[in-house]
Amino acid sequence: MEMESISENEYELFFGPAHPGSGNFSVRLKVDGERIVSARADPGYLHRGFEKLMEYRIPIQNAVLSDRICVLEPLNWNLVHAEAVDELMSIEIPERAKYIRVIMAELSRIQSHIIWYGVVSMGTGFDTGFKIAFGYRDYILDLFEMITGGRVYPAGYICPGGVRRDLPEGAEEKILKVLEKMEEMLEFEKMENPFHLDRMKDVGVLELKDAIRLGATGPVLRASGMKTDVRKDEPYEVYDKLDFEVPVRKEGDAYARYWIGLEEIQQSINIVKQALNNLPDGDFIAKEFKKPKLAIKIPEGEVYVRNEVARGEAGIYMASDGGTKPYRVKIRGPSFLHMIPVLEHLLKGAEIADVPAIYWSLNVCPADLDR
Amino acid sequence: MEKDVLNKISAKFEVEGKIQRKQRIWIKVDKEDLIDLCRFVKEIGFGHLSAISVTDWLKDGEYEVTYHLWSYKDKILLTLKTRIGRDDQNINSVVPIWGENAQIHEREMHEMFGVEFEGNNDLSPLFLEDWEGPPPFRKDFDWGKYVREKYYNKKNERENIYFEEV
Numbered sequence: 001m002e003m004e005s006i007s008e009n010e011y012e013l014f015f016g017p018a019h020p021g022s023g024n025f026s027v028r029l030k031v032d033g034e035r036i037v038s039a040r041a042d043p044g045y046l047h048r049g050f051e052k053l054m055e056y057r058i059p060i061q062n063a064v065l066s067d068r069i070c071v072l073e074p075l076n077w078n079l080v081h082a083e084a085v086d087e088l089m090s091i092e093i094p095e096r097a098k099y100i101r102v103i104m105a106e107l108s109r110i111q112s113h114i115i116w117y118g119v120v121s122m123g124t125g126f127d128t129g130f131k132i133a134f135g136y137r138d139y140i141l142d143l144f145e146m147i148t149g150g151r152v153y154p155a156g157y158i159c160p161g162g163v164r165r166d167l168p169e170g171a172e173e174k175i176l177k178v179l180e181k182m183e184e185m186l187e188f189e190k191m192e193n194p195f196h197l198d199r200m201k202d203v204g205v206l207e208l209k210d211a212i213r214l215g216a217t218g219p220v221l222r223a224s225g226m227k228t229d230v231r232k233d234e235p236y237e238v239y240d241k242l243d244f245e246v247p248v249r250k251e252g253d254a255y256a257r258y259w260i261g262l263e264e265i266q267q268s269i270n271i272v273k274q275a276l277n278n279l280p281d282g283d284f285i286a287k288e289f290k291k292p293k294l295a296i297k298i299p300e301g302e303v304y305v306r307n308e309v310a311r312g313e314a315g316i317y318m319a320s321d322g323g324t325k326p327y328r329v330k331i332r333g334p335s336f337l338h339m340i341p342v343l344e345h346l347l348k349g350a351e352i353a354d355v356p357a358i359y360w361s362l363n364v365c366p367a368d369l370d371r
Numbered sequence: 372m373e374k375d376v377l378n379k380i381s382a383k384f385e386v387e388g389k390i391q392r393k394q395r396i397w398i399k400v401d402k403e404d405l406i407d408l409c410r411f412v413k414e415i416g417f418g419h420l421s422a423i424s425v426t427d428w429l430k431d432g433e434y435e436v437t438y439h440l441w442s443y444k445d446k447i448l449l450t451l452k453t454r455i456g457r458d459d460q461n462i463n464s465v466v467p468i469w470g471e472n473a474q475i476h477e478r479e480m481h482e483m484f485g486v487e488f489e490g491n492n493d494l495s496p497l498f499l500e501d502w503e504g505p506p507p508f509r510k511d512f513d514w515g516k517y518v519r520e521k522y523y524n525k526k527n528e529r530e531n532i533y534f535e536e537v
Contacts, residue, residue, distance in 0.1 A: 044498035051483075052508050212418055212443075215472035226443070233446045234394050304395070304439050304450060306421070317424050317437065330424035332439075336479075341471040370498060 009033050015355050017045050025339065025366040027359075031352060039347035041340045046370040054329040058294065059085045062326070063156030069331060070368040071152070072115050075108035075144075076309040077368070078158035083236060084305040084318040084329075085160035088298055094283040097162030098237045103175070103275045104147070104158060105237075106268040110182060111140040112310035113261045113268075116363045117189055120258055123356035126195035136185040139178045147171060161289030172276055179269050186269075189262055200254035204346045204358035207252060214345055215337035218312025219260045220362055224252035230308035242274050254361035261363065264310075295324050311335055311363050333368030340369070376447060379415060384408050396449045405453050406463050409438070412451070413468050416444040420469040423476035425484045429510040432457045434486060438465065455486070464490035483508035 009032050016026035024045040030037045050069060054062045066081035067074035079101055086093060093101075114137045121129025141151040146168060148154035157164050206216065211224040221228060229246045231239040247263035249256040288296070302319040312334030321327040339362070346358050373390045380398065381388060386408070387399040400408050417440040426435040431454075438451040455462050465473045467490065477488040478497050485506035488494065496502065505512050523530045 044500060047498040049507065049514075052514065213470045213472065215420060215469075215475075217419075228443060234448075302397075303391075304421075304448060306441075306448065313421065315421055315439065317422065317439065319426055328424075328426040330422060330437075332422040337472060337475070340475050345471075 010037065013352070015359070016042075023364070023366040025364070025369070027343065027347065027355075029347065029352070029355070034351050034353075036347050036350050036352065036355075039344045041344055043339065043366065043369050046366050048371065050371045051329050051331055054326055056325065058324050059160045059296070059298070059326070060156070060292065060294075062329075063159040067153045067155065068367070069333065069371060070309070070311075070335075070365045072365050072367070073108050073112040073310050074153050075104045075148075075158060076112075076307065077314065078154060078156060079105050079237075080305060080307045080309070080314045080316050082158050082160050083307065084303055084316040085298070085326075087303045087305060088301055088318055088320055088326075089160070089288075089296075090299075091161055091286050091288055093162055093237075093286060095238075095280045096166075096282040097284050097286070099275050099279045100163045100167060100284060101158050102237050102239065102242070103272050103279075104154075104163070106271045106275070107140055107143060107175070109310045110265050110268045110272075111137050113265045113363075114140075114185070116261050116310070116360075117258070120200075120261075120357070120360045121195070123360040124195050124199035126193065129189070129193075129195075132185065132188060136181060139181050143171075143175060143178055146174065159285075159289070162283070162285035164285070166284040172279070175272065175276060179272060182265065182269055186262065186265055196255065196258060199354075199357045200258060200361060202251075202253050202255075203354050204254045204350065204361060205252050206342065206346060210345060211252070211342070214341040216312070216342050217334050217337070218308065218310075218363075219257060219264065220312060220338055220342065222247065223249050223257040223260045225250040230306050230313055234306065236305075236307060238275070241278070242271050244271050244274075254357050257361045257363070297322060297324055298326060309334065311365055311368070312338065314368075331368075331371050333365075333371060335362075335365045335369040338362045339364050339366070372445060373447060376415070376442075376445060376449070380408070380412065383411060394447050396447060397452065398449065399452050402453050402455055402462060405451070406465070406468075408451065409465050409468050412440060412449060416442040417449055419443060420465075420472050420476070421448070423465075423473065423480055425480045425486055425508075427457075427484060427508070427510040428454075429457075434460065434484060436462055436480075436486065460485060461487045461489055464488040466491050482506065485509070 013029045013031050026042040028040045066077045069077040114133045118130045118133030145151045148157035206224050208224045211221050227248045244267045247260050298320040300322040304317045307314045315332035317330040318326050319328045373396055377388050389397055391397055419441040421439040421441050424437045433454045435454050440449045477491050478494055480486055481494040482497050483506055519533050523533050525531050525534050
């Protein structure tokens with residue numbers, strides 16, 4: 001791609017892929033002085049073709065692959081994939097497995113929102129927030145290491161049929177202790193902070209009608225005033241038995257999105273506590289999957305599974321022709337819409353200095369955009 | 372609830388629909404009726420386009436384009452499926468109905484499958500830069516073979532392992 005100069009004041013500017021805050025992603029900005037005339041997203045730096053790779057592998061292998069769809073919340077993507085296979089094969093999931101799945105998914109959501117807080121702070125010049133966030137995130141990574149064996153990638157811990165292994169001894173107490181730490185961190189994060197206020201208030205305002213048209217979901221849509229959450233709208237696993245709130249704000253600016261994230265951490269803490277309280281005894285994996293079998297046939301059919309991951313709506317369309325491998329997998333990542341149409345829309349007319357605040361307030365993940 | 376929606380649609384259009392489970396409706400529709408049906412379902416509440424996907428049914432010689440739509444009002448996921456021939460890969464774009472959201476999904480599907488969405492004015496490459504091969508997600512594209520031929524040398528003893536049949 002060549003840079004072309006347009007007029008005396010207009011020029012092109014790259015935000016990413018080598019920007020310290022952009023991740024594996026770039027936006028080409030056409031700028032007039034300090035103001036952005038238009039923006040064009042340039043994704044593809046992390047394209048690994050998971051949809052095609054999954055056509056060549058059996059579900060047990062795909063469970064491991066599904067970690068990598070988003071580096072920042074692998075367990076949530078594990079769950080979407082596992083649910084798609086479960087539904088295609090009509091497997092009854094044991095009650096205990098469902099609760100463990102919810103606990104892990106919510107812990108993963110908490111650590112993902114902590115990263116969100118960290119990178120928003122970094123992008124707006126509040127380095128202390130970044131360091132505190134990543135320090136506290138390590139407590140949850142310790143839990144992941146104890147339960148799944150991997151700190152960041154659980155290697156398909158939530159697999160078709162249930163979860164790969166039971167909670168180890170003493171896990172419940174440890175989780176509760178970590179949740180205490182999270183509440184301690186929230187107290188710090190919820191302090192109103194001039195860094196965040198100055199840089200994000202009234203910046204990047206997304207109106208509700210634009211948000212729906214552009215395909216925004218999850219925290220981004222909720223910050224624009226729409227009360228919607230896949231966990232409430234079509235409860236999967238045991239979310240219908242748990243009591244939690246869906247935080248909504250009306251302003252639609254970067255600051256509102258940032259606050260939605262913090263409020264959701266509190267909700268997730270409540271969910272994990274309830275799930276731990278109600279955790280039943282029993283199997284942690286369905287009997288079909290208890291002994292690992294390689295050649296399990298997936299019955300012919302097709303499903304579309306939706307989940308609420310930390311960034312918004314995640315979907316997997318899976319079709320099978322009766323073989324051992326899925327015939328077609330389509331992965332719908334929330335960042336696909338947030339980072340292309342929504343970001344381009346918000347950057348138009350913004351100032352160069354506001355780009356990081358807008359960009360990170362969308363809770364983006366280049367990995368689930370490119371797949 | 373699902374029945375009401377399905378009845379509303381089948382009263383106006385000749386479609387083959389089924390209720391898969393709670394909150395899931397699947398509808399097969401002809402390519403010609405697609406745009407009218409999309410307009411209609413948008414009016415009755417399916418305002419959120421969750422995804423557009425293409426499946427390459429090589430045996431039938433057809434592409435199946437699927438539109439996954441969510442209604443915030445009725446809380447139902449509706450999937451529209453339509454088939455187009457592999458040799459005639461044209462289909463009308465739904466950009467006039469769902470806007471930029473549809474635009475970006477169609478752009479991806481065009482890149483990965485080569486389906487031409489008529490009326491979508493920006494189908495430029497999205498993920499793949501300087502790609503000259505066929506659309507890579509087609510079933511008849513063997514990526515293993517492509518990589519071997521393009522990037523490995525059979526005569527190199529450290530690389531010839533990649534040429535062994537698996």
